[in-house]
Amino acid sequence: MQPQQQGQQPGQPQGQQQGQFQGQRYPILLSTMNDLPGYEVVRVFGEVFGLTVRSRNMFSTMGAGFKAMAGGELKGLSKLLSDSRHEALGRLSEEAMAHGANAVLALRFDCNEIATTASEIAAYGTAVYVVPHTQR
Secondary structure, three states: OOOOOOOOOOOOOOOOOOOOOOOOOOOOEEOOOOOOOOEEEEEEEEEEEEEEEEEOOHHHHHHHHHHHHHOOOOHHHHHHHHHHHHHHHHHHHHHHHHOOOOEEEEEEEEEEEEOOOEEEEEEEEEEEEEEEOOOO
């Protein structure tokens, strides 16, 4: 086993500070897979989720309605949903880390409309602690 660097969690690969997994933008590893090649799950913390509810302003919604009649991408709504997913993933990451996890596996999204004025985005998965197979 390689010596641990300052700020590094036990069992974390050398050269990766806490929260860094191959340049990923979130503070922990997020994966839609049920397992993680090259890693072993050593602890399961259970289900975690991140939730956000957002609405667009009235004028933007009207503009999207006119654009929908003409056809084409509704860029404002696409940005809203993309931003909402990132916010939900950030909240999911925070909850998982609060449990002591360094990864979330089996990540999924759910999206619902609320009263035709807002969208709910939920990100959920299983919070786990993983270590590389070589560091046991």
